[in-house]
Amino acid sequence: MGVRARHWALAWALSLSAPLLRAESEMPMASAPDSGAEAESAAPAREEDPVLRFAAATELLAAGHGPEALAAYKTLSEDAPQFQLGQQFYQQLRTRLKDEVRVGTYEVLAREARLRLSSETAVPPPGTVPDVLLQLADHIQHAIVVNLSSARLYVLENDKGQLKLLRNQYAGMGSNGYGKQLPGDRRTPLGVYQITGWIAGDKLPPLYGSGAFPLDYPNVWDQFRLRGGHGIWLHGVPPGMDTRPPQSSEGCVTMANADLLALRPYITPGQTPVVLSDAVNWVTPDTLASEREAVLSRLEAWRQAWSAIDTDAYLGFYAEDFSTPDMSRDAFAAYKQRVNAQKQDIDVQLDELSVYRYPDPDARMMLAEFSQHYRSDNYRSDSRKLQFWRQDSDGLWRIVREETR
Secondary structure (H helix, E strand, O other): OOHHHHHHHHHHHHHHHHHHOOOOOOOOOOOOOOOHHHHHHHOOOOOOOHHHHHHHHHHHHHOOOHHHHHHHHHHHHHHOOOOHHHHHHHHHHHHHHOOOOOOOHHHHHHHHHHHHHHHHOOOOOOOOEEOOEEEOOOOOOEEEEEEHHHOEEEEEEEEOOEEEEEEEEEOEEEOOOEOOOOOOOOOEOOEEEEEOOOEEHHHOOHHHOOEEEEEOOOOHHHHHOOOOOOOOEEEOOOOOOOOOOOEEEOOOEEOOHHHHHHHHHHOOOOOOEEEEEOOOOEEOHHHHHHHHHHHHHHHHHHHHHHHOOOHHHHHOOEEEEEEOOOOEHHHHHHHHHHHHOOOOOEEEEEEEEEEEEEOOOOOOEEEEEEEEEEEEOOOEEEEEEEEEEEEOOOOOEEEEEEEEO
């Protein structure tokens, strides 16, 4: 398959599947074939490349030609047994078409096929890295990134600050897409989370397959934004099922049991971040370094202002709508002015720093997480701090939320 043809297939799949992800769309009526001649003219050509053949069969399905589409997927699965997507989708389609076909069924199935195709082709170019991981602390050995808009999960290794892609695989999400807000909304959250442990499959109902990795949803940002719900996991699929459709869970991230188990060597509970994002761009390391330095220089300027007891400059790094769990910005400013007025010397040092591009539909956000070592002439403390930075309309990054652990 030529580069141009494969690029077309990926662009086609993404353009047709992306609008479905944020909210549950109205189910359009499936078109019935007007005649056998029309169905025959829409039949996919015997392309050698399975991606294009899968795309052509999906066009038949979207047009309401269910039997013809099923036949095209069947032929593809026979001709290209190594094309796993073709095998999986054909088997799922056979099972689901045994039930009564309702108005809109074919279009729903076609949307699932398009998203599966976009996932299959969402393999990053060699030598690129995801823009959501700007910096990982040295103690973080691996990170997981899930691009929900393309139903793809990536495992990356952190080798002394250099990111290396180790594996990538298909992963499903909530039946209503992403952007969780409320309990029971059947959406997958957007954010940066930690895996809290492992639950073996024999301790769970069959729905979860080989097991589950629970996430710490809702995290501190979710709680600040009053997002509800709980029990968001990475988990497998029931026995006898290869995969689940891309949008079929109650909000969890689902994957084949073999893929789930393959993640275990890369996961250390409490030290393996999971980024659930609506968009992941793969960029060169130089591009990522430029973006990282812009954020790190701002963070360093904040540290220096605090260490210099330049309270006005220090407070200038905090947005007008900034808050902590127990203080508004005005209360925070008054507190810092009162405390700093009593200091003769302050030294603040940061280490174990990780920086993430934080997925947020309303603003351009960054999360900085680090160990903070504060020393003054009459007080000292060591703590873990989370800072949520937002790029405001003037282009400057400012802190909108800060929490200390």
